[in-house]
Amino acid sequence: MDSARRGSSDGRRAGASLGLSERVRAASLAWLLSALLSWAILSGTCAYGAKSVVLPFADLHRKVAALGTRPRNLWTYGEFTAWGPVREGVFAAGFPRLVSYTVLQKLAPFSVLPTEPIVQIAICETKFPIAGLREGRRFEISREAPAEVLEMLQGNGFYARIRLLGVPRPLWKSDSKEARAASTAKNRGEVSPAEEADRERRGESHRGKAEAVSAGPPMLLHFADIARVWTQRGTRPARTWVYGRFFVDTDAQNGLFIAHEAGLPTRRVVEGLLASAAIFPFGERFDTAIFSSHLPGFRPKRKAVIEIEKEHPALVREIVPAGGLLVRLDLEEEPEVESSGGGHGARDFFSPVVRLFSP
Secondary structure (H helix, E strand, C coil), X not given: CHHHHHHHHHHHHHHHHHHXXXXXXXXXXXXXXXXXXXXXXXXXXXXXXXXXXXEEHHHHCCCHHXXXXXXXXXXXXXXXXXXXCCECCEEEEEECCCCCXXXXXXXXXXXXXXXXXXXXXXXXXXXXXXXXXXXXXXXXXXXXXXEEEEEXXXXXXXXXXXXXXXXXXXXXXXXXXXXXXXXXXXHHCCCCHHHHHHHHHHCCCCHHXXXXXXXXXXXXXXXXXXXXXXXXXXCCCCCEEEEEEEEECCCCECCXXXXXXXXXHHHHHHHHHCXXXXXXXXXXXXXXXXXXXXXXXXXXXXXXXXXXXXXXXXXXXXXXXXXXXXXXXXXXXXXXXXXCCCCCHHHHHCHHHHHHCCC
């Protein structure tokens, strides 16, 4: 009887051991399947999830604090008004359509509502031409083919850099003369006058000029004269540097911040009060500097003033027209930073006059 009991006990232990082994194998198999499924999902997310966060352009300025100045996997869409044609793979467009093509954008620091920035500009990168695009023409980036958001900066206005992955839908009506010329050229297999004009603006028919510019001498000038660079050297000038004093509009985040020439807003107000610039008759534009810096520890705060000296200038990377000029600058050396409320107000206010009469 004892032998029978021991046999029965050993049998139960063997059965329990076998059941435990099967449960371990089952659990291991389940874990393996779960791991494979998770890997497949993550792989699909990496491959196809880039468009998982798609927001209308009108909502982007509210997301800067949460998503940062250089968001990842963020896409956008909306209707825009072009500030000009594509030049060297880039152009600027305004949003929303009702105020994007008005004088309000040139008065950005004085026309911002408490909750909604009036000035909202998209700096658009594209690798393909957009036939017929020119200043004042509206186009649409659809939700089904959104643009990738590369950068977002919120100051007195909102600026976003986006990359188009497809040709946007034109919302303008072609002139009858333009349409007839395009139809005639198409029938003959020729390039239409409008397309030829766009190509000329993009610089595609001026490669020799571009090569001459790239081989040209270095240029150093004050930021107030940046329009001369754009006229002479194009959207992406080579070997060009600027200096000057700048009022910082945004806190620096991820090496990006917006600034404008110090003293300019005050002069613009005085110009308006004195009936079209009795003091400053040369009519300054409101140009915006978008700084990119990888200098460790350099994080200027909003309302600070930075001085970029002539001996240590900033490199000009890109110039895009949008009412005024949007100028991308790279800081190669750390400039001097003055806190808000410095004692150089009069100096900044009269700096254009000083430069005008300087040798």
